[in-house]
Amino acid sequence: MSTPSKRFPVAAPSLTEREERFLIDAVRSGWVSSIGPYVERFERDVAALCEVPHCVAVTNGTDALIVTLKALGLGPGDEVVVPAHTFAAVSASVLHVGATPVLADVHPEHWCIDPRAVERALTPRTRAIIAVHSYGHPAPMGPLLDLAKQRGLKLVEDCAEAHGARYEGKVVGSLGDAGCFSFYGNKIVTCGEGGAVVSKDAELSRHVRYLKDHAQDAGTHYVHSEAGYNCRMTNLQAALGCAQLERFSELAARKRALLGWYQELAGPLPLTWNPKLPWAEPAVWLVSAVLDEALAKSRPAILKSLREQGVETRPFFVCLAELKPYAGCRQVGAGGEADVPVARSLGRRGFNLPSGVELTRDDVAVITAALRRSLEASA
Numbered sequence: 415m416s417t418p419s420k421r422f423p424v425a426a427p428s429l430t431e432r433e434e435r436f437l438i439d440a441v442r443s444g445w446v447s448s449i450g451p452y453v454e455r456f457e458r459d460v461a462a463l464c465e466v467p468h469c470v471a472v473t474n475g476t477d478a479l480i481v482t483l484k485a486l487g488l489g490p491g492d493e494v495v496v497p498a499h500t501f502a503a504v505s506a507s508v509l510h511v512g513a514t515p516v517l518a519d520v521h522p523e524h525w526c527i528d529p530r531a532v533e534r535a536l537t538p539r540t541r542a543i544i545a546v547h548s549y550g551h552p553a554p555m556g557p558l559l560d561l562a563k564q565r566g567l568k569l570v571e572d573c574a575e576a577h578g579a580r581y582e583g584k585v586v587g588s589l590g591d592a593g594c595f596s597f598y599g600n601k602i603v604t605c606g607e608g609g610a611v612v613s614k615d616a617e618l619s620r621h622v623r624y625l626k627d628h629a630q631d632a633g634t635h636y637v638h639s640e641a642g643y644n645c646r647m648t649n650l651q652a653a654l655g656c657a658q659l660e661r662f663s664e665l666a667a668r669k670r671a672l673l674g675w676y677q678e679l680a681g682p683l684p685l686t687w688n689p690k691l692p693w694a695e696p697a698v699w700l701v702s703a704v705l706d707e708a709l710a711k712s713r714p715a716i717l718k719s720l721r722e723q724g725v726e727t728r729p730f731f732v733c734l735a736e737l738k739p740y741a742g743c744r745q746v747g748a749g750g751e752a753d754v755p756v757a758r759s760l761g762r763r764g765f766n767l768p769s770g771v772e773l774t775r776d777d778v779a780v781i782t783a784a785l786r787r788s789l790e791a792s793a
């Protein structure tokens with residue numbers, strides 16, 4: 415096999431002269447900590463993207479979840495239903511506020527939390543649901559909102575992987591009680607590190623803003639009526655984020671084009687690409703592929719072969735039920751069984767391919783040729 419001339423990483427941020435200019439401007443202004451014009455502008459821009467009135471910028475997506483759960487009053491004795499297939503920051507945030515995660519299975523067609531499993535998971539102690547818009551696809555918000563309303567539950571959206579995605583025409587982050595964002599280096603929009611909490615609820619937003627800045631009472635010095643956090647975003651992070659948001663349409667469109675090239679150039683293969691249900695306008699975060707069941711055991715060999723051809727990949731999230739901190743959590747499947755078979759299966763069969771917006775159609779032709787070779791070798 416010839417040595418590859420080029421390596422393709424899974425993710426790489428797209429940074430231009432615009433990001434550089436905004437960042438230099440922030441440095442020269444002297445506003446490098448968490449007070450500054452870019453932070454205020456970033457909050458306005460994220461609120462506008464989400465079509466909601468309120469946004470609080472924070473340090474990262476995990477802190478966004480933690481302060482949101484805290485502001486919603488969740489703590490010991492409360493159960494929070496989370497998808498069994500997602501990034502562990504979701505379930506960790508529930509543990510960090512002292513509440514109990516309950517793992518609901520995901521849906522085989524869109525990979526997001528399955529409302530049938532959520533319904534079966536509810537007990538008198540359930541207080542909230544975290545709906546993660548996984549791998550860019552919106553969660554089925556209609557049925558989840560119905561359940562939340564009927565049962566008096568809070569519904570938090572995790573939009574980290576789905577900036578700008580829409581459910582039945584409504585943008586993610588605008589549907590639940592609050593929407594939590596991450597702007598980590600591999601997300602669609604990045605601040606380097608960063609996060610935000612968006613909401614329609616002025617009081618919830620005020621509480622998040624209070625908690626993220628040490629919970630110091632307004633107009634006082636050193637009077638704290640609650641135990642606060644420090645998860646303030648800096649003006650430097652926000653400067654980068656403002657530049658990225660000016661390019662949002664471009665970044666989102668290039669990611670969508672990228673997925674289209676993969677689907678077109680790969681031809682028929684024994685795998686499923688990123689889903690798109692009729693009610694969804696997904697964002698493209700990573701280009702994702704789920705191997706057919708017959709190939710599940712070959713995933714390590716396929717990924718190794720891709721790596722040898724210069725194509726880096728990332729396996730899907732390990733099912734939360736298979737991770738030490740969550741192995742003891744209650745698991746609930748779509749039929750009410752004490753298991754999460756879809757999440758386990760996706761965790762074994764899925765992987766992400768190079769997804770940076772700088773990739774060209776020619777790059778994707780090289781990558782998909784490598785993918786075909788790796789799959790044929792494992793067939």
Ligand SMILES: *Cc1c(COP(=O)(O)O)cnc(C)c1O
Pocket residue numbers: 474475476477500501503504546572574575596597598608609
């Ligand atoms: C990335 C991610 C997070 C965490 O974001 P950080 O900014 O890395 O803390 C949370 N939830 C989901 C679903 C994510 O993909």
